[in-house]
Structures are given as C-alpha cells and as structure tokens.
Amino acid sequence: QGRDMPGQLPDLSMKQPSDNTDNQTINTKETALPIPPLLKDHDPDPGKAEFHLTAQNATKEFVPGKKTETMGYNGNYLGPVIRVHKGQEVSVKVKNKLDDMTTIHWHGLEVDGDEDGGPHSGIQPRESWSPEFKIEQPAATLWYHPHPEQETGKQVYKGLAGLFLIEDEVSDRLDIPKEYGVDDVPLVLQDKRFDSDGRIDYDLGMRDVMNGLQGNTMLVNGAVNPFLKVPRGMVRLRLLNGSNASVYELNFNNNQSFHQIASDGGFLEEPEEMDKIILGPAERAEILVDFSDLKKGETVQLENKGSEFMKFKAKGGDPEDYTIPTKLTTVDKIDPDQAVKTRKFAFEGMGPRVNINGKQFDADRIDEELKMNDTEIWEITNESGMGMMGGMMHPFHMHGVQFQVLDRDGDPPPANETGWKDTVLVNPDEKVRVIATFKHPGEFMYHCHILEHEDAGMMGQFEVEE
Ligand code: C2O
Ligand code: CU
Ligand code: CU
Numbered sequence: 001q002g003r004d005m006p007g008q009l010p011d012l013s014m015k016q017p018s019d020n021t022d023n024q025t026i027n028t029k030e031t032a033l034p035i036p037p038l039l040k041d042h043d044p045d046p047g048k049a050e051f052h053l054t055a056q057n058a059t060k061e062f063v064p065g066k067k068t069e070t071m072g073y074n075g076n077y078l079g080p081v082i083r084v085h086k087g088q089e090v091s092v093k094v095k096n097k098l099d100d101m102t103t104i105h106w107h108g109l110e111v112d113g114d115e116d117g118g119p120h121s122g123i124q125p126r127e128s129w130s131p132e133f134k135i136e137q138p139a140a141t142l143w144y145h146p147h148p149e150q151e152t153g154k155q156v157y158k159g160l161a162g163l164f165l166i167e168d169e170v171s172d173r174l175d176i177p178k179e180y181g182v183d184d185v186p187l188v189l190q191d192k193r194f195d196s197d198g199r200i201d202y203d204l205g206m207r208d209v210m211n212g213l214q215g216n217t218m219l220v221n222g223a224v225n226p227f228l229k230v231p232r233g234m235v236r237l238r239l240l241n242g243s244n245a246s247v248y249e250l251n252f253n254n255n256q257s258f259h260q261i262a263s264d265g266g267f268l269e270e271p272e273e274m275d276k277i278i279l280g281p282a283e284r285a286e287i288l289v290d291f292s293d294l295k296k297g298e299t300v301q302l303e304n305k306g307s308e309f310m311k312f313k314a315k316g317g318d319p320e321d322y323t324i325p326t327k328l329t330t331v332d333k334i335d336p337d338q339a340v341k342t343r344k345f346a347f348e349g350m351g352p353r354v355n356i357n358g359k360q361f362d363a364d365r366i367d368e369e370l371k372m373n374d375t376e377i378w379e380i381t382n383e384s385g386m387g388m389m390g391g392m393m394h395p396f397h398m399h400g401v402q403f404q405v406l407d408r409d410g411d412p413p414p415a416n417e418t419g420w421k422d423t424v425l426v427n428p429d430e431k432v433r434v435i436a437t438f439k440h441p442g443e444f445m446y447h448c449h450i451l452e453h454e455d456a457g458m459m460g461q462f463e464v465e466e
Pocket of ligand 3: 354394448453454458
C-alpha cells in the first residue's frame with residue numbers, strides 16, 4: 001500500500017528562521033489552474049519533431065499588483081510541455097536570452113552524454129544549443145530543467161522547468177484518460193518563499209544551505225491556490241515534484257484512494273491503489289483519481305502533509321462508468337546476476353560540506369568509468385546524518401538512464417517503486433540498491449536532487465565508454 005517510508009522526514013511545518021528576512025505565506029484568491037501549453041512541433045515529418053525553446057528573464061504577478069522577477073521558457077514562468085512519440089528523431093533549438101549561462105537537461109531521458117544537457121553543455125547568453133536525439137524508451141512523464149554548475153538551484157527556483165512527455169504503443173492502446181488538459185492533467189508542484197513584496201529571491205539562509213530551500217507556499221503549474229474543474233469520472237494527474245528541496249506527502253482531504261499507474265520512467269505493471277503518495281524532489285508519478293462521486297460544484301482538495309493547496313471542482317453531469325485496467329505494461333526485470341559490477345555511493349556531510357564518497361563535484365574529474373551496455377548495481381547509502389545532527393533524506397538521481405530499485409535495506413521495494421525510476425529517495429542510514437544497463441555513451445552526472453546540495457557539490461560524474 002504505497003510507499004512505506006521509515007526514518008525521519010524533513011519537517012516542512014517548521015517556521016523559517018529569521019535569517020531569511022520576512023517570509024509570510026501569501027494569500028491570494030483562487031485561480032483556475034494554468035495548463036502549460038503543448039509545444040509546437042515544427043517538423044511536418046511524423047517520424048521527426050523539432051522544438052524551439054527560449055530561456056528568458058520575465059516578470060509574473062503571483063500576488064495581484066506585485067511584480068515578481070522570474071525566468072521562464074517561452075513565457076514568464078515554467079515552460080511548455082514537449083510531447084514526443086517513441087521512435088521519433090527529435091531536435092530542439094534552445095536559445096539563451098538570460099543574462100547568465102544556462103544549460104538544459106532532459107531529466108529521465110536516455111540519450112548520449114553530449115545531448116544530455118549537463119553542466120558541460122553551457123549555453124552562453126545570446127547563444128544557442130541544438131541537441132538531437134532519438135526517443136528509444138517507453139511512455140513516461142519526464143521533465144527538463146537547467147543544470148549549470150552551482151546555479152541550478154537558482155535557475156529552477158526562478159521558474160525554469162517544463163515537462164517532457166513520451167507516448168508509445170502502450171500509452172496509445174491503454175484505456176486511460178488522455179485528453180491533455182481535460183482529463184490528463186500535468187501538475188508541476190513547487191514551493192516558494194515569497195517576501196512581502198511578492199518576490200521570490202534566491203537568498204539562502206543557513207537552514208537552506210543545510211536542508212535545501214523549502215518554501216511555505218505551494219505553487220501548482222506556477223499558480224498559488226489553484227482550482228481545476230474536473231469531469232465526473234476518472235482523471236489522470238501527472239505529478240512532478242519540481243521543488244528545489246521538499247519531499248511532498250500528498251493525499252486528498254476526503255481520504256479517497258487513487259491508483260498510481262506510472263513512476264519516473266513509465267508505467268507500472270499494474271495500478272497500485274494508495275491513499276497517500278510520497279514524492280521527493282524530481283520524482284514523478286501518474287495517478288488515476290475517480291471523481292465520479294462528486295456532484296456539480298462539490299470540491300475535493302489535494303493536501304501536502306495535511307495542508308490543502310489545490311481544489312478539484314466537479315463540473316457535474318452524469319457519473320461516468322470506468323474500469324481501471326488491471327494490467328498496464330510489462331516491465332522486464334533486470335537480473336542482478338547480469339551485473340558485472342557493484343559500485344558504492346555514500347551521501348555524506350552536511351550543509352556546505354555535502355559530498356558523495358568524500359568528494360565534492362569537480363567538472364574536470366571523472367569519478368566512475370563504465371562500459372557501454374554493461375549492467376551494474378549501484379548501492380547508495382545515506383550517512384549524512386551521522387554525528388550530532390539528525391539525518392535527512394537525499395534523492396539520488398543519475399543521468400541518461402532509467403534504473404530499477406532492487407531493495408531498500410535488503411527488503412523488496414514498495415509496489416510503486418517496482419517500475420522504472422531515475423530518482424530515488426534514500427532515508428537516513430538506509431541502503432538502497434538499484435540496477436541499470438548503461439546503453440548510451442558519454443559523460444553523465446549522478447547527484448542528490450536537492451538542488452542546494454547539488455550546487456554545493458553533492459554530485460559526481462560517470463563516463464560510459466563505447
Ligand atoms: Cu533533474 Cu541532474 O537532474
Ligand atoms: Cu537528470
Ligand atoms: Cu542531499
């Protein structure tokens with residue numbers, strides 16, 4: 001039943017300390033949930049797709065009458081949704097109209113290191129970058145975001161992030177809601193700390209350096225206090241934890257259950273019924289929620305750790321009859337006996353000294369060398385909590401590959417972690433083993449996806465050699 005998380009969770013309810021200036025939660029009237037537009041494909045060839053993205057400075061009124069400086073792709077906050085089909089050859093023209101260097105990383109996408117958009121693929125102001133890659137992985141809800149060395153936290157916090165959806169023969173065939181923005185709805189979840197002028201400055205206080213920047217106001221697709229009108233039936237929500245550092249614990253205020261159908265890298269084999277879902281930074285989940293009991297005008301709220309932040313309002317009409325598919329897809333389990341090697345990664349240190357295996361990030365150092373097409377087990381431990389202070393969770397992410405979770409402290413993972421993943425939460429003192437086959441050559445990152453930890457150096461590089 002959902003993910004059983006032992007260990008301590010960072011306490012989001014704690015007030016921010018006084019070294020972060022004033023930090024009131026803003027209260028605004030409810031607004032219709034913005035639905036990020038699907039990005040236009042400029043290539044008429046159905047086997048290909050060409051997209052254009054521009055990273056730019058902008059302003060946005062989160063609080064009516066107060067202008068907030070932001071960054072966005074093609075707009076003033078977040079970015080459009082890129083939707084591709086398996087088998088397509090994709091090219092993206094990325095322009096940097098920011099004043100700072102940026103990169104654009106395809107989080108969860110299986111591509112060569114040169115196309116991955118990590119810190120080595122810097123795009124200087126007024127310059128462009130045009131990666132090309134073929135989509136060779138199953139249907140999934142992935143995302144894209146900047147990745148410049150030591151600046152990722154700031155640029156994502158200011159608004160640079162977007163969804164990257166892959167469809168395939170399985171998602172085409174399955175009888176699940178697929179009308180984008182109507183019953184197939186993306187929810188990019190983030191939290192911010194607004195000051196009294198409505199600004200979201202990226203000023204890190206001591207607590208932020210330790211735990212990562214955790215805000216006190218939730219945004220969904222960039223909106224505070226949003227509502228979504230839902231049909232009287234089944235709705236598919238594509239959830240992304242797009243926060244810098246917060247672990248979300250999500251449930252509905254009426255405690256209704258829902259079914260998780262996909263994790264980071266694609267569909268689970270079977271829908272998993274749960275009434276609460278935990279999502280660490282960068283993790284995604286697709287869930288099916290049944291709103292057929294709601295009469296016109298009735299509402300249900302989505303909560304994080306007991307605080308409501310988004311409403312679903314019933315449009316009314318006759319309740320729709322729908323059965324959840326019993327089988328979604330087949331996830332071929334990678335056999336641990338095929339692994340040629342086990343590597344160990346230990347999250348260590350705190351605050352400015354966070355590291356992996358005792359080393360902080362160095363762009364000129366390759367930490368791990370792998371051979372293409374090898375299968376390996378990566379064993380991740382969280383030893384950052386040793387010593388005087390209690391530990392915290394760190395979300396481990398690796399680029400260019402999807403993995404499977406073998407076990408948590410020797411126990412099989414919960415059912416909703418039995419599919420493809422690219423980011424996994426590691427609890428204090430826990431040992432998580434994952435397995436992957438590295439099919440793409442090049443240089444890639446692995447890191448903690450708490451962006452302030454990543455920027456502080458809790459990141460390393462692996463090279464896959466052809
Ligand atoms: Cu979401 Cu290194 O990435
Ligand atoms: Cu990534
Ligand atoms: Cu971390």
